[in-house]
Amino acid sequence: MSDRENLLAEIKSKGVVHGKVVLSSGKEADFYIDLRRITLDGTAAPLVGRVMLDLTEDLGYDAVGGLTLGADPVATAMLHAAAARGRALDAFVVRKSQKAHGMQRRIEGPDVAGRRVLAVEDTSTTGGSPLTAVQALREAGAEVVAVATIVDRGAAAAIAEAGLPYRTAYDLKDLGLA
Numbered sequence: 001m002s003d004r005e006n007l008l009a010e011i012k013s014k015g016v017v018h019g020k021v022v023l024s025s026g027k028e029a030d031f032y033i034d035l036r037r038i039t040l041d042g043t044a045a046p047l048v049g050r051v052m053l054d055l056t057e058d059l060g061y062d063a064v065g066g067l068t069l070g071a072d073p074v075a076t077a078m079l080h081a082a083a084a085r086g087r088a089l090d091a092f093v094v095r096k097s098q099k100a101h102g103m104q105r106r107i108e109g110p111d112v113a114g115r116r117v118l119a120v121e122d123t124s125t126t127g128g129s130p131l132t133a134v135q136a137l138r139e140a141g142a143e144v145v146a147v148a149t150i151v152d153r154g155a156a157a158a159i160a161e162a163g164l165p166y167r168t169a170y171d172l173k174d175l176g177l178a
């Protein structure tokens with residue numbers, strides 16, 4: 001099986017939780033896709049790195065990250081998968097608010113100013129989380145080339161409205177949820 005097929009099987013078996021939940025946006029849903037159970041899983045996380053690199057390989061970026069916490073292990077999986085392929089790819093973490101002490105940074109990691117960066121998420125429903133990261137990255141002087149998620153739950157229109165390309169490895173149909 002390919003990495004993409006293997007990762008889909010991992011998500012279906014370990015990441016989908018059925019039952020009433022309140023989402024980040026405040027909306028209610030009948031299922032939750034808990035991708036922390038995938039991006040922090042020793043078998044699935046390396047697949048995440050390779051699948052997300054393959055999905056975005058034509059985009060020409062040299063740093064990757066997004067809004068903490070969901071985006072963080074996606075970005076580091078990509079960093080390590082890129083290193084294994086001989087490619088130097090930096091990661092960064094966008095804080096939900098600027099740190100009040102220490103370096104007082106909103107974006108942690110190597111500087112992103114003047115660089116082409118990819119904004120990632122584990123999953124997105126409204127686009128709100130990746131677009132918050134995009135705004136912070138643009139304020140920091142980065143050029144955001146696109147947004148990419150592992151599983152899309154419906155964020156395409158919001159991301160297109162922000163003028164950005166959007167890539168997703170899987171949608172709800174792939175998971176048998178739509």
Ligand SMILES: O=P(O)(O)OC[C@H]1O[C@H](OP(=O)(O)OP(=O)(O)O)[C@H](O)[C@@H]1O
Pocket residue numbers: 024025067068069070071121122123124125126127128129130155
């Ligand atoms: O904002 P949306 O585009 O609709 O996407 C949904 C968000 O919900 C989850 O994070 P959550 O807000 O639960 O926070 P966490 O990453 O800190 O767990 C997920 O990781 C996305 O960031």
Ligand SMILES: O=C(O)c1cc(=O)[nH]c(=O)[nH]1
Pocket residue numbers: 022023024025031032033034035123124125126153
């Ligand atoms: O919209 C969300 O908050 C959300 C949905 C989902 O399936 N998984 C997740 O982590 N967040």
